[in-house]
Amino acid sequence: MQALVETTGGQFPAHTYLVDGTNLIAYVKKGETEAFYFKNPIKGFDKRGRKFEPGNINLFTQKKASNANTVIGSSGQVYTVTEDSCTCPGFTYRGSCKHMVKHD
Ligand SMILES: [Zn+2]
Numbered sequence: 001m002q003a004l005v006e007t008t009g010g011q012f013p014a015h016t017y018l019v020d021g022t023n024l025i026a027y028v029k030k031g032e033t034e035a036f037y038f039k040n041p042i043k044g045f046d047k048r049g050r051k052f053e054p055g056n057i058n059l060f061t062q063k064k065a066s067n068a069n070t071v072i073g074s075s076g077q078v079y080t081v082t083e084d085s086c087t088c089p090g091f092t093y094r095g096s097c098k099h100m101v102k103h104d
Pocket of ligand 1: 079086087097100
């Protein structure tokens, strides 16, 4: 596994990604120190046309966020789900959503 900092610029923020081969395991948002782990690794992380430099692997050795999970929505949006909240629009409107049902 290796940590990669995106240096592409433009529309790509300088997030730090934890990759294992071509699988994307987790990422740390630019300017933040807490890693978000994907519930399931994202296969085939596409680095074509983008630039990366070796990043700080130590960002990913910290303790995982207590009970938060990151899920990918049907349109590719990234939501953070905890035991009693979700950042998706469905939860915002209804107070519940499919992401929480899947959370176990
Ligand atoms: Zn949700």
